[in-house]
Amino acid sequence: MSQWDELFIGNSQSFLKAKNMIPRLSASKSTVLISGETGTGKELFARALHYSSERRGKPFVPVNCAALPDHLVENELFGHSKGAFTGALAEKHGLFHEADGGTLFLDEINSLNMVAQSKLLRVLQDQEFRPLGSTKSRAVDVKIVAATNTDLRYLVEAHQFREDLFYRLNVLSVVLPPLRDRREDISDLAKHFVDRSAEEFGKGAVRLSADAMMKLMNYAWPGNVRELQAVIHRAVAMAIGDVLEAADLDLPDHEPAGVAATVVSEGPTEMVIGQCGFQAMKAKMIDEFERTYLSKLLSVHQGNISQAARAARKERRAFQRLLHKHGLDRRIFSAA
Ligand SMILES: Nc1ncnc2c1ncn2[C@@H]1O[C@H](COP(=O)(O)OP(=O)(O)OP(=O)(O)O)[C@@H](O)[C@H]1O
Ligand SMILES: [Mg+2]
Missing domain, CATH: 1.10.10 (Arc Repressor Mutant, subunit A)
Incomplete structure (x- = not known):
């Protein structure tokens, strides 16, 4: 677990609440559902679950459900036997087979079509699957970790997601908080990304000026940690000196900092008044x-x-x- 401690930055209460669940979630065979907005660290969390578990010697297989064409979902997940359909010249193993003994990370599970949802439900219930065209089912030992950036309960209510599958997936669950709700993590994350980017670009020590840090703290971060990482990466790449100033940080103007002001300063209105029309x-x-x-x-x-x-x-x-x-x-x- 120690390496994940170092990679997974943040000390806010809401983040630690999620992070501290890693040992328990990874020790269990049950399915884990990770919810969180884009860029909050869902994939990093899924990897932490796998690599801190006893499955770490076996494959971690990520699948982006949104990128699977509807007509290929079954083929990709379960594979096919030779001659299953015209053009199936050889047997093809599916992702479930590949992940045997390890973890299958079903990313953007909210995008899975209804047909695939029912097939997935069957595998989860029976712990076995049947490749297309095969008469025999195969048993698998796969830990399922799924991620969603939409509340699946809403999709269930809207009849876009099977309720029974939702309950199967939601056995154990964790919600990763958005960055704007844990602003105290911004500074540690920013320093971490500055160090990493500086190392990557072969620069010496680079630091953020107080104004630059203030600018980061006052931004709403709709793209969460991923966006912060990208902003820092760009700034370090372009920086000439060893101090990043506020002007070096390229943040969109239209993103309101109002939400930030309530948390960052004692006097939200005073802080921004005079700077805005x-x-x-x-x-x-x-x-x-x-x-x-x-x-x-x-x-x-x-x-x-x-x-x-x-x-x-x-x-x-x-x-x-x-x-x-x-x-x-x-x-x-x-x-x-
Ligand atoms: N707490 C953290 N500490 C360090 N790096 C982090 C943290 N959270 C996220 N990251 C980094 O931010 C980037 C985005 O994280 P990740 O891909 O896990 O997010 P995601 O929730 O899967 O996003 P999306 O919904 O857009 O797929 C990655 O490079 C990841 O390593
Ligand atoms: Mg992701």
């Missing part, structure tokens, strides 16, 4: 208000969307859209 400031304040209001409401109603929407006197769907806009996951607020 009226319209921009108003947008920031509204954004900030929405987020705080929604968070409080969800917390009062313990993540129950119907109740929270009723209390806000909003349509459930419109309410969900607002949650989505702010990247709020109701599960974080549930009592369990």
Whole structure:
């Protein structure tokens, strides 16, 4: 576990809560469902589960479910026997076979089509699969780790994801928090990426100026850790001296920092007032208000969307859209 400690940076409470689950999740044979916005570290987490488990000597096989064409899903996952269809000149092993004894990482599981969902459900229930055209089933010992950037419960409600498969996948689950909700991790992560990039580009020690760090802390990071990593990488590549200044960090202007201001400084309004025009400031304040209001409401109603929407006197769907806009996951607020 020690190498994962070093690779997986962050000391915020919400991040540590997830990270501290790694030993328990990796020791169990049960399926693990990792949820989190884009760039929050889902794949890194899945790898940590595999390489800290007893399966580490066997393959870790990642599959991007969104990139599997519908008509090839079964072929890719289960393989086929020789002569299974015109053109099947030889036997082909599927990904389940490849991952035997190890871990199959089903990334973007939310994108799996309905047919593939039912096939996957069968494998999970029976622990065996049948290659296309074969009459014999094969037993497999594969740990399934799935990742989603959409709350699968919403998809179940919208009849786009099988409920029975959801429960099969959700035996053990972990939610990786977005970066804007754990701003205290930004500084450690930024320093880590500066060091790594400097090493990669063969530069000596590079550091961030106080203004540069402030700029990072005040940004909303919709692309989460991946975006932070990319911004630093670019800045280090282009930097001339050994200090990165705020101007060296290429961040989009349109991303509101309003959310940040509530956390970073004692006086959110004071900090940004004077730096923004009226319209921009108003947008920031509204954004900030929405987020705080929604968070409080969800917390009062313990993540129950119907109740929270009723209390806000909003349509459930419109309410969900607002949650989505702010990247709020109701599960974080549930009592369990
Ligand atoms: N806590 C962390 N410490 C160090 N590096 C991290 C951390 N979290 C994520 N990263 C790095 O950020 C990048 C994005 O992480 P990863 O690919 O695991 O995210 P993801 O949730 O799978 O994203 P996506 O949904 O876009 O596929 C990777 O390079 C990863 O190594
Ligand atoms: Mg990923």
